[in-house]
Amino acid sequence: MTQQIYKDKKEELSNQIKLEISTIISTAEYMLWIYPIKPLSYDGQQLCFSAPSDHAATTLTTNYTDLFLKVIGDLDLPVERILFISEKEAEKLLSVAPPAVTETPSSEKKNPFVSKYTFENYVVGASNRMAVVTAHTVAENPGLNDGLLSLNPFYIYGGVGLGKTHLLHAIGNYLFEHRPELNVIYVSADRLSNEYFSSLNKYNSDKDSYRNFYHKYAECDVLMVDDVQFLQKKGGLQEVFFHIFNDLYQNGKQIILSSDRPPKEINDLEERLRTRFLWGMTTDIGLPEYETRINIIMKKLEGSSAQISQDIVCYLAEKVNTNIRELEGALLKVLMYTQLTHKEATLDVAKEALKEHTKDTVEQIDSDKIISTVSDYFHVPSSDIIGKKKNKEIVEARMVAVYLICEMLNLPLVTIGQIFGGRDHTTIMYSRDKISNMIASDKDMKTTIEDIKNSLKCR
Secondary structure, eight states, X not given: OHHHHHHHHHHHHHHHHHHHHHXXXXXXXXIIIITTOEEEEEOSSEXXXXXXXXXXXXXXXXXXXXXXXXXXXXXXXXXXXXXEEEHHHHHHHHTOOOOOOOOOGGGOOOOOSOTTOOSTTOOOOTTTHHHHHHHHHHHHSTTOBOSSOBOSSEEEEEOTTSSHHHHHHHHHHHHHHHOTTSOEEEEEHHHHHHHHHHHHHTTTTOTTHHHHHHHHHHTOSEEEEESGGGGTTOHHHHHHHHHHHHHHHHTTOEEEEEESSOGXXXXXXXXXXXXXXXXSEEEEXXXXXXXXXXXXHHHHHTTXXXXXXXXXXXXXXXXXXXXXXXXXXHHHHHHHHHHHHTOOOOHHHHHHHHTTTTTTTTTOOOHHHHHHHHHHHHTOOHHHHSSSOOOHHHHHHXXXXXXXXXXXXXXXXXXXXXXXXSOOHHHHHHHHHHHHHHHHHOHHHHHHHHHHHHHHHHO
């Protein structure tokens, strides 16, 4: 009879304490730490809670015990001690065996990854070789961290359309084939954000919605988050992802992140997350060089009945030098044009097919073209613009070139720094911001920028 009274009492005490705490701390903090815990036992003096993980139990013990005891005192509740233990530890103490999971043919695991995105059809070149080699190593050894060699987390960055998502799916496909027992999750940062806020919105109707969200990501074996830069400005989600990251890392699980920029260039990102993103291996994917662009076109034509001459392949590789997506788009346009017009695929026909497409693809503006145009405008050599000279006219030309490359090409600051002789990203940022401010206050500078842009369009 006494045990039943205590059993009922633990629920009542837990509800009172949690309700009071919800009025003291933020909703995000409450949903992360307090909501998931459950009352495990009460003996008339000690109230014990189970937490989702060892990390959560430790955090609660270290950071929240005093708050719980204060609330208990304020409410004058019959509790003298508070204890937090993990659910795994609770199962051991209560000798509760987890229910057996019986696999049936109907529950056969399905491959969630895009089947065409594999290592075998990923075209490797100087611009992406390090990223591909690292990705393959991660796929073969998820969670690798032997002290000297740490590939966890694995952080890939590069511009749009350069193959980051392909590489993530290649890792996923490899793991699905060779390590089917692993729970591998691929998610975009946007979808992660939507799921997080949805779990909060469902709280009133589904008390386990947030708990299920957290467990889904914190208890997988490999977590891949695409476009992680979209975590910026989402304070609550960053707080949650910080703890998901910690749970995975401490349990030796693999974390893979992709972004359009390196961690230090993601604005409005908590420093503790930025630091963790740099714990393992960070590598970039650059613009494909000429030979790689040729190989990409040839790979795209494999298995296709379409045939185009080598001079068309070289023409496309020379003219479309921005990213893989636009290169493939230009190739597709040529093939479609020849089919619809019933013309033979010659170089002249290819140029004809792409003449309306030049603004977006063939006549793409690149860093060399921008620097050359700025060089002509200011009458200073291109070598001086990317060099170390500090003459006033050269410095101004250099800053204008930096500004235009930042605005028109949207490259990572580190990459732009490499273009300008290995300058630090902070120097690039300074030049960009200096010209941006001058445009707002100096009509001459505004005119200069407009003139150079018009000149670029005419080239």
